[in-house]
Amino acid sequence: MSHRPDVVVTGLGATTPLGGDVPTTWSAALAGRSGARTLENDWAEKHGIAVNFAASLAVRPEDVMPRPEIKRMDPSAQYAVIATREAWADAGAPDVDPERLGAVVSSGIGGIQTTLDAWDTLRERGGRRVLPMTIPMLMPNSPVAYVELEVGAQAGAHALVSACASGAEAIGYGIEMIRSGRADVVVAGGTEASIHPLPIAAFAASRTLSTRNDDPAGASRPYDTTRDGFVLGEGAGIVVLESAEHARARGARVYARLSGVGLSSDAYHLTSPEPAGRGQVAAMRRALADAGLTAADIHHVNAHATSTTVGDLIEARAVRELLGSAADQVALSATKSMTGHLLGGAGALETIFTVLALHERTAPPTINVSDPDPELDLDLVRDAPRPLGDGPRAALNNSFGFGGHNVALVAQTV
The missing domain is CATH 3.40.47.10 (Thiolase/Chalcone synthase)
Structure with a gap:
């Protein structure tokens, strides 16, 4: 091989x-x-x-x-x-x-x-x-x-x-x-x-x-x-x-390693995500497997989280389904709260945020969340950055698109 x-x-x-x-x-x-x-x-x-x-x-x-x-x-x-x-x-x-x-x-x-x-x-x-x-x-x-x-x-x-x-x-x-x-x-x-x-x-x-x-x-x-x-x-x-x-x-400075790529497609609807998040879970699972990691290795997720009434919770449930109890140690950030949605540029900018979060061991905040949805069963980083701690760290970056496209990337500290 x-x-x-x-x-x-x-x-x-x-x-x-x-x-x-x-x-x-x-x-x-x-x-x-x-x-x-x-x-x-x-x-x-x-x-x-x-x-x-x-x-x-x-x-x-x-x-x-x-x-x-x-x-x-x-x-x-x-x-x-x-x-x-x-x-x-x-x-x-x-x-x-x-x-x-x-x-x-x-x-x-x-x-x-x-x-x-x-x-x-x-x-x-x-x-x-x-x-x-x-x-x-x-x-x-x-x-x-x-x-x-x-x-x-x-x-x-x-x-x-x-x-x-x-x-x-x-x-x-x-x-x-x-x-x-x-x-x-x-x-x-x-x-x-x-x-x-x-x-x-x-x-x-x-x-x-x-x-x-x-x-x-x-x-x-x-x-x-x-x-x-x-x-x-x-x-x-x-x-x-x-x-x-x-x-x-060449002695280059390295920010992080990109170790996992996961792709899937919903085959469900042109604009709506599949309600159970099946394709999103599949993309994240494939990214973890590609990186050779388990749920316990993930400490940070940069969510796709666009601020739509339905989409946000589908992704949140998918993250919880993928990570199980390990999700309790995950710092969830939704940076579109600050940047807006860059459409085709969003996944790239959020990869940069994910890489910097690992490089500086700091999860960026999510703003404008004054009344968190009671159905959100994840630890959302609100209003102020959060330290990610020492030791090996890994993060997921999720990006989903009209047409049922699901992409998950895994980054790791070096």
């Missing part, structure tokens, strides 16, 4: 509603700050949309990217490139054979702003005014194509699409690229840029968005009895994955 290499995280990058980079985002999360705010536009009034807030980026691309670059990229690609530059520098810009370097960057919705803007241009000004770069900008693999160009990756560039599980699945695929021997280093993650009147109107119409227009910062309330939907967010999270051997050979 061939040796399966360990995969470690050596670089982190992000641009989020909490900050323009990872340190700022992480410190804001530990401080329990919300990135949700009232939108500075007239979309809600002009288009009759029930929601007038979202968790928009803390630092705009135009503040950190040259204008010529911005003009040829959809915002989803801009965010991915910004996060990649930080992650690559954070990893020490590894000297790696381009044919041993891969890229996997996903988006749940893709270049929707480019698509809708081009349609407006076509209707109002005619076909001759549609930008020649429109197709390369709107295609869902555009972010990974720009990331591949940015770092010179030639081992393969991939864009898996699995709705809100996309970012986590991209990281899982990156892990498999290294394990299979196809790459030594992979830049992986997710990105989303869908704060636009159409997606907001569509999510509002489906009654999945919170309508707390008078309190945006308090709107994302995972596990609270008054939760009424998620807050739309935007941004990107990118990690540099590396075989432990490659990282060791």
